[in-house]
Amino acid sequence: MAALPAPAGAGAVPYVVLAAAVLHATWNALAHAIKDKLVGFALIGLAFTGVAAVAVCFTPLPDASAWPFIAASAALQAAYQVLLLQTYRLGDFGQLYPIARGTSPLLVAVIATLALGQPLSAQGAAGVAVICLGLAGLALADGLPGRAQLPALAAAVGTGVMIASYTIVDGVGVRHSGTVSGYLAWLYLCQGPILPLAACVLRGRALVAQAKPYLARGLTGGMLSLVAYGLVVWAQARGDLATIAALRETSIVIAAAIGALVFREPLGHQRIGASATVLAGIAVLELAHP
Template sequence: MSPAIFFAVLCSALLHAGWNSFIKGSARKDLATFSIMMAHIPIAVIGVLLSPAPDMASLGYLAFGGFLHLGYQLFLMRSYMHGDLSQIYPLARGLSPVLITIISLVFLDVSLSGIELAAIAIIATGIAMQAQSAWKSQNIHSFLLAFGTGCFIMGYSLVDGTGARISGSALGFYSWLSILNATLMLAYVALFQPGLIGALRTVSPVHTLIGGTGSFCAYAIVIWACTQAPIALVSALRESSILFAIVIARFVLKEEITRHRMLAVSLIASGVVLSRLGH
């Protein structure tokens, strides 16, 4: 992996943790989430204009991915209404490789190396510690929402990865996916929370643009990097976002991070990186 790609993926990880912290730190998580998704549209239009159209064979993946991203965003928003960034983010990111491993073993007849199995065991231990903490603090609702968020991350990771490869145009695929996702979000809000549309004008345009650009670029960079370097290395480096999130939670959002939570997060982050490198 070249220094340029290494730095780009690190930037992607920081951007992802950053826009999550923007939602968590907002007084209205629903409005912050909605504004970020709407900010994707102008950026995605530029991506569409600059990229070849995705192959027709990828359209089914694109459509399914749009609904999975919507579910992810709605669950993420509600997760941050009940739990801390330092609790929700590691759980949601860490659950994905565990769930993908279970599906691979049970349904896809995939064999895993000893390193991969050890990594999953480490992640599962960290997740169990987070669940125990949530249970003791009577905040199990946040754990369940984070679990749901992780399920959607697993789903769109599998669908987007396959669709982008079939499309022949990673940026074109993601740009169209972002437009569809934003359209679905707008339809959802119009049906269930129409007041958010009018409330958009109360959100700082600068904050919206920064959050939307960061969110779009974070994923676009990862897709690009996977075409330039081994996917396992890109994925492992990408999960450094968990550590960025912890730093932001502690020093920007001023969350209290106990030794128990720090140990759990460290296990999840280490296991995720190890699982990627084990491929």
């Protein structure tokens, strides 16, 4: 399969993806800070649904060939949110967020190279490898997880697999759609209601009272998540998936800082060194994609 040409605007891709990384780490920190995780993710889904319901009225309809990708991505992103919810229930933000996010770039690089005809140059591959090494250092800065942490670890790795899966699906689907904005609007209209409806079934009438203390935080997190992923999908329509996936995971560096400053989690020399490794990998990728 021949590599797909990148449209105009590719030069802005790294900066757009880095901005998305900042927003992504921020909304995840907001979600982690909500004690009732089901309520928090239901509010995030409610924000998705409300914005998307308006957006579909003002955006072009995606091409028919994009709808299977939209359906698949909606299902994968719902599974991702369930696994992320479980990850945050079981463990610490500073350790499990890097594992969840760090699983994705390597999987995306392998799939994009083997299945989508987007091979990396040797320098690009080195950049991805260096970033993954830094992410692993961040994930394991507190030592290897013990047996009691295995369920949390499994949820975090599963989250990473879902991230890689919907990244690939959306990276291909948005190029079939003919409209980035229309693709995103319909994707979130399909995905957004899933967790709010599940929360209604599980909590019943008590859900409204349970949601009130977290309303502003949950809806804000949902809005930030929408903007963050919108920027990523815009970039996916213009750049190669492996590079975008690797740059996107620099949110782990920001999350490490948030964990230290907001949640009072230890940063330490290992986390600082791993963060520097991630930044070095970004530099290598930038040189590989002038």
